[in-house]
Amino acid sequence: xxxxxxxxxxxxxxxxxxxxxxxxxxxxxxxxxxxxxxxxxxxxxxxxxxxxxxxxxxxxxxxxxxxxxxxxxxxxxxxxxxxxxxxxxxxxxxxxxxxxxxxxxxxxxxxxxxxxxxxxxxxxxxxxxxxxxxxxxxxxxxxxxxxxxxxxxxxxxxxxxxxxxxxxxxxxxxxxxxxxxxxxxxxxxxxxxxxxxxxxxxxxxxxxxxxxxxxxxxxxxxxxxxxxxxxxxxxxxxxxxxxxxxxxxxxxxxxxxxxxxxxxxxxxxxxxxxxxxxxxxxxxxxxxxxxxxxxxxxxxxxxxxxxxxxxxxx
Amino acid sequence: xxxxxxxxxxxxxxxxxxxxxxxxxxxxxxxxxxxxxxxxxxxxxxxxxxxxxxxxxxxxxxxxxxxxxxxxxxxxxxxxxxxxxxxxxxxxxxxxxxxxxxxxxxxxxxxxxxxxxxxxxxxxxxxxxxxxxxxxxxxxxxxxxxxxxxxxxxxxxxxxxxxxxxxxxxxxxxxxxxxxxxxxxxxxxxxxxxxxxxxxxxxxxxxxxxxxxxxxxxxxxxxxxxxxxxxxxxxxxxxxxxxxxxxxxxxxxxxxxxxxxxxxxxxxxxxxxxxxxxxxxxxxxxxxxxxxxxxxxxxxxxxxxxxxxxxxxxxxxxxxxxxxxxxxxxxxxxxxxxxxxxxxxxxxxxxxxxxxxxxxxxxxxxxxxxxxxxxxxxxxxxxxxxxxxxxxxxxxxxxxxxxxxxxxxxxxxxxxxxxxxxxxxxxxxxxxxxxxxxxxxxxxxxxxxxxxxxxxxxxxxxxxxxxxxxxxxxxxxxxxxxxxxxxxxxxxxxxxxxxxxxxxxxxxxxxxxxxxxxxxxxxxxxxxxxxxxxxxxxxxxxxxxxxxxxxxxxxxxxxxxxxxx
Numbered sequence: 001x002x003x004x005x006x007x008x009x010x011x012x013x014x015x016x017x018x019x020x021x022x023x024x025x026x027x028x029x030x031x032x033x034x035x036x037x038x039x040x041x042x043x044x045x046x047x048x049x050x051x052x053x054x055x056x057x058x059x060x061x062x063x064x065x066x067x068x069x070x071x072x073x074x075x076x077x078x079x080x081x082x083x084x085x086x087x088x089x090x091x092x093x094x095x096x097x098x099x100x101x102x103x104x105x106x107x108x109x110x111x112x113x114x115x116x117x118x119x120x121x122x123x124x125x126x127x128x129x130x131x132x133x134x135x136x137x138x139x140x141x142x143x144x145x146x147x148x149x150x151x152x153x154x155x156x157x158x159x160x161x162x163x164x165x166x167x168x169x170x171x172x173x174x175x176x177x178x179x180x181x182x183x184x185x186x187x188x189x190x191x192x193x194x195x196x197x198x199x200x201x202x203x204x205x206x207x208x209x210x211x212x213x214x215x216x217x218x219x220x221x222x223x224x225x226x227x228x229x230x231x232x233x234x235x236x237x238x239x240x241x242x243x244x245x246x247x248x249x250x251x252x253x254x255x256x257x258x259x260x261x262x263x264x265x266x267x268x269x270x271x272x273x274x275x276x277x278x279x280x281x282x283x284x285x286x287x288x289x290x291x292x293x294x295x296x297x298x299x300x301x302x303x304x305x306x307x308x309x310x311x312x313x314x
Numbered sequence: 315x316x317x318x319x320x321x322x323x324x325x326x327x328x329x330x331x332x333x334x335x336x337x338x339x340x341x342x343x344x345x346x347x348x349x350x351x352x353x354x355x356x357x358x359x360x361x362x363x364x365x366x367x368x369x370x371x372x373x374x375x376x377x378x379x380x381x382x383x384x385x386x387x388x389x390x391x392x393x394x395x396x397x398x399x400x401x402x403x404x405x406x407x408x409x410x411x412x413x414x415x416x417x418x419x420x421x422x423x424x425x426x427x428x429x430x431x432x433x434x435x436x437x438x439x440x441x442x443x444x445x446x447x448x449x450x451x452x453x454x455x456x457x458x459x460x461x462x463x464x465x466x467x468x469x470x471x472x473x474x475x476x477x478x479x480x481x482x483x484x485x486x487x488x489x490x491x492x493x494x495x496x497x498x499x500x501x502x503x504x505x506x507x508x509x510x511x512x513x514x515x516x517x518x519x520x521x522x523x524x525x526x527x528x529x530x531x532x533x534x535x536x537x538x539x540x541x542x543x544x545x546x547x548x549x550x551x552x553x554x555x556x557x558x559x560x561x562x563x564x565x566x567x568x569x570x571x572x573x574x575x576x577x578x579x580x581x582x583x584x585x586x587x588x589x590x591x592x593x594x595x596x597x598x599x600x601x602x603x604x605x606x607x608x609x610x611x612x613x614x615x616x617x618x619x620x621x622x623x624x625x626x627x628x629x630x631x632x633x634x635x636x637x638x639x640x641x642x643x644x645x646x647x648x649x650x651x652x653x654x655x656x657x658x659x660x661x662x663x664x665x666x667x668x669x670x671x672x673x674x675x676x677x678x679x680x681x682x683x684x685x686x687x688x689x690x691x692x693x694x695x696x697x698x699x700x701x702x703x704x705x706x707x708x709x710x711x712x713x714x715x716x717x718x719x720x721x722x723x724x725x726x727x728x729x730x731x732x733x734x735x736x737x738x739x740x741x742x743x744x745x746x747x748x749x750x751x752x753x754x755x756x757x758x759x760x761x762x763x764x765x766x767x768x769x770x771x772x773x774x775x776x777x778x779x780x781x782x783x784x785x786x787x788x789x790x791x792x793x794x795x796x797x798x799x800x801x802x803x804x805x806x807x808x809x810x811x812x813x814x815x816x817x818x819x820x821x822x823x824x825x826x827x828x829x830x831x832x833x834x835x836x837x838x839x840x841x842x843x844x845x846x847x848x849x850x851x852x853x854x855x856x857x858x859x860x861x862x863x864x865x866x867x868x869x870x871x872x873x874x875x876x877x878x879x
Contacts, residue, residue: 064474064500065805065845083840151657152665173604173660174823261605263820263830279467280809281474282844 058288064281076288085264086289089272090296095179096268097247100186105240107187108194113224115195116202129192137189141256144185148172148257173262182266185253190246194239201235202228237308244304248297269293393776397755398446400776404751405454413518417746420513421455425739429458430485432743433473436463438763439488441697442756447747457739466608470497470808473731477502482733485740487538490724491529492801492811494537495853499805503729505535509741521750524874525795526767528861530727532803538729539748543757543767546612546720547794548713549684550574551596551706554676560591574677574713578617578646581677581716585653588676598653600666600675603822607662610818611811612723612801618643619799619864620717625810626842628858631851633838635817636831644818644827651822659822664701673705679715681723682765682791689781695761708782712790714797719865722798726764766791772878789878796875800862804853806841813837 058076060069080086111129115122132140148155148171159167171181209227218226251270254260260267260275267275273293277286388395404414432448434440440463448459462484464472470493476483477500489497497503510519519527526540554560555574564572564587575581585598602609623639626632634640651658655669663680670678671687678684686692688710693703714720728744730737746752750770757766758777766772772792778785802810817834821827842850862868869875 063844064478065496067499079844149665150660151655152668168656170657170660173819259606261816261819262823263605263816263825265820265823275812278471280812281471 054287054290057284058291060284062284062287064283072284076284077292079285080289080292083285085267086269086272088264089267089269090293092266093248093250093268093270096182096186096250097244099179099183100190100247100250101240101243103183103187104191104194104243105236107191108239109198109236111191111195112198112202113228115199129195132189133192133196135189137252138256140185140189141253144181144188144253145172145257148181172258175262175265178258178262178266182250182253182257185257186247186250190243193243197235197239197242198232201232204235205231234308237304241301241304241308245301248300393779394755394758394760397751397758397774397776401751401755402450404749405450405746411515412749412751413513413515414746414749414751416513416515417742417749418454421457421739421742421746423456425736426456428736428739429460430736430740430743431460431462431483432486433462433464433469433484433488435466435469435488435763438697438761442759442762442764443747446759447752447756451743451746455742457743459743473497473502474500477731477733480733482731482735484731485734485736486744487729487731488541488726489538489729490801491540491727492724492803492807494530494532494727494729495803495856496805496807497729498532498535498537501732503537504732504734504737505537506539506730506741506744507536509738509745510536513742514745518750521768521770523767523769523772523792523795523876524869525722525798525800525862526725529722529725529800529803530729531860533856538727539744540725540767541728541748541753541764542724542726543722543765543771543791543795544681544725545722545765545791545794545798546616546679546681546715547685547790548574548677548679548715548720549670549688550678550711550713551673551676551709552711553709554588554592554596555711560588563587563591574711575716576718578620578643578650578716582646582649582653585650585677589653592676596673597655597675599650599658599677600655600661600669601650601658601678602661602663602666602680603651603659603818604662604665605815605819607666608724608815609663609666611814612721613647614643614814614818615801616715616719616721616799617646617717620719621646624864625802626838626850626854628851628854631842631847631854633835633842635838636828636835640831641827644821644831647818648821648827659819667701671702671704671706679720681763682787683763685710685712685787685791686760686780689783691780692760695759697761710783712783712787714790714794718797719799719868720794720797722795722800722862724801725767767795769876769878772876792876792878796870797865797868798862799865799868800860802857803860803863804850804857806845806850809841810838813841 059071059073061072062069115126135143145153147153150156150168150170150172153171155171156167156169159169169177171177205228209231210223213223213227249270250268251274254266254268254271255274258266260271269289273286273289276282276289387398390396390399401414404412405418406415409415410419432443434443440461443459443461448461451457452459462472469488470490473484473487473489474497487497487503489503494503498505522540523543525545526543529540530536530538555572561572564570564584567587568583570580572584575584581599588596588598601613603613618635618639621639621642623637623643624634627634655661655674661669666678666680667684667687669675670680670684683692687698687701688704689707690704692698693701728748730740730744734740747756750768753764753768754771754774754777756762757764757771758780766777766788769792771777772788774788777788801807813834816837817830820833821830857863858867860867861872861874865871
């Protein structure tokens with residue numbers, strides 16, 4: 001060190017060192033907040049603000065056909081609850097959700113069990129099953145609409161050939177065929193989602209468990225009932241939860257296949273809210289409906305997630 | 315700064331090129347290249363591009379314009395080519411007091427940096443401004459344009475959302491006349507009366523069929539220019555109705571003349587008879603009855619009013635659908651459905667056209683493109699090859715609707731967005747595009763879905779030469795408009811129409827008509843209450859004042875019928 005540095009210089013250096021150390025300490029403690037700040041601001045801007053805004057919209061008049069934004073209290077909520085189409089749409093959503101997810105689960109589980117062991121052509125079959133997952137639901141809706149449309153769609157013709165008598169089903173315009181058509185389209189697309197998750201779950205089950213059960217004389221059904229199924233429960237709950245989230249928002253296929261018709265028979269809640277908000281421009285009623293539906297779905301999802309977490313803890 | 319060509323020189327050069335094209339001396343490509351070089355279109359292009367154009371090297375943008383425009387200019391020796399030549403001449407040469415010329419003269423050079431955003435129904439409707447009127451306007455005035463393609467319902471919803479956002483995204487809006495009250499009250503569109511006074515030749519305004527001249531009026535103001543004569547009319551097979559065996563069998567069975575039906579009861583009776591006699595080769599009728607097809611609201615509204623129905627009690631504003639007129643209407647529609655091609659209730663408008671064009675039906679009521687497709691005029695365009703070649707060309711007759719009063723179902727009005735940053739430029743484009751010579755081309759393009767609406771369209775010798783019975787087609791369209799009745803033009807029409815569509819499709823699926831009508835009444839009343847009973851009462855009174863609200867207020871009933879030969 002140079003002997004020319006005096007006491008003042010040393011003090012200054014020490015002060016600088018302390019300052020840098022303080023800055024480093026502060027940075028270490030707070031840099032994480034600086035780094036995530038842009039993301040937080042973005043999230044606040046595009047999710048929290050609109051969410052808060054929607055609360056305001058739900059309590060005022062925000063309807064293109066009615067001038068002004070007068071406060072209406074719970075009027076918009078009352079309008080939804082008093083609208084028979086809204087209540088009908090909740091029932092329709094429940095029917096589609098239970099039917100879609102139920103059938104997809106049974107088929108997905110069966111396919112997963114069938115594809116668990118390797119065999120020739122398994123890869124090709126897997127690829128075929130997974131392809132629908134990569135197709136946009138709106139395309140799936142259009143595809144099934146063309147397939148089922150009477151009189152030009154081929155479905156009735158194919159059934160006529162197979163059954164050897166004329167089949168004249170209006171798949172898109174008559175109950176219950178409209179429901180069956182929509183469920184067919186949804187099951188076609190999403191069964192493989194359950195299949196993929198359950199297949200991963202099956203692969204994770206230790207083979208020693210099955211071997212031990214075999215030594216104890218367990219048969220195929222007992223193996224499935226007491227080993228496979230309990231081991232698979234977390235994955236089943238995961239798959240079903242994800243599918244329920246998708247199914248309660250069923251919109252695209254309805255939009256393309258039936259447009260909610262005939263009448264309002266295939267109106268799901270998502271379709272009802274879209275129609276009310278973005279076709280009829282009763283935005284405040286649609287927003288109030290969205291909140292009511294969110295609360296309803298949240299309760300169901302909360303119960304499911306809690307069950308899922310319990311299983312994981314166990 | 316860009317080098318400018320003096321105006322007189324520009325005019326002379328433009329006239330020389332157009333004359334040469336009309337005389338057949340120059341190819342279309344040559345003329346368009348020259349137009350760009352002269353500066354009609356190049357005014358908006360960078361100087362370097364214009365220099366390249368004059369040197370014979372077209373810029374990429376110019377090439378695109380050229381290709382775009384060239385695609386739609388027919389040979390001058392064809393009827394369409396003649397109409398296009400007339401349109402260009404009317405825009406650039408004479409008559410100088412015509413609305414087309416005035417619009418071009420007012421816009422030329424004034425809005426070089428302006429780009430107009432035009433909303434159009436996606437698909438065929440949007441092809442016309444993309445391929446004909448857009449590029450031509452650009453070349454004539456130097457104004458840019460962009461076509462915003464939207465699904466039909468979004469022509470309404472997007473106009474509103476952009477207005478609420480205050481984006482000024484659109485300049486010229488394609489809207490249904492029935493949306494005018496909502497959009498005008500909501501401040502989405504602007505009245506055009508001041509511009510009309512300033513720029514339009516009144517004779518061109520009077521060239522509209524009276525029904526269509528009236529339609530853009532609301533609260534004493536004009537909210538745009540009518541631009542698509544969507545008058546429903548009945549198309550029928552002359553061979554089926556001229557069959558002597560069928561004639562004698564029908565007359566023996568019903569003791570009534572075998573003829574094109576003039577009432578709705580007769581319509582379903584004749585349709586059922588033909589189905590009984592000729593199915594599965596030919597059925598009595600075909601309709602578009604699928605939800606959102608969109609046909610149910612129009613079909614119901616026209617029959618309901620012919621049966622004496624009224625939409626509301628004018629004092630209480632209670633809906634009046636669940637009445638004997640409503641029940642009779644649904645019963646008539648069910649009878650017609652039963653007499654129609656299998657799967658009738660699953661068909662949309664295009665699918666119904668397919669059934670009609672392939673000869674599966676003896677009658678079909680629809681929009682005017684049906685007549686052009688029936689004679690294979692439309693199918694000469696690749697753009698419209700989604701419908702098959704007509705197997706019934708030369709065998710199609712035209713009649714006004716059973717019950718006489720057919721629906722003027724939807725239609726389009728060119729309106730000016732209240733948020734447009736260039737309202738005058740937008741107006742001038744709309745005036746030019748809907749002016750007699752330009753609109754004639756637009757309703758003649760093979761792929762067009764725009765239909766005749768001006769007296770000069772109906773009487774055009776060029777249009778009448780398109781196919782042997784084109785004159786009858788045009789005369790019947792004009793006559794159908796004399797007796798036409800409009801949609802329910804008042805705020806909430808979207809909601810009221812949706813209810814009717816839901817009601818009808820529920821009935822087709824088996825719901826009891828009376829219960830369906832009562833449900834529809836409840837929905838209509840809820841809509842009325844939501845918007846405000848007093849406001850809707852005033853709006854309904856406004857509707858009642860208008861021409862063609864009910865059968866006793868048609869153009870004919872008001873003594874304004876147009877009788878053409």
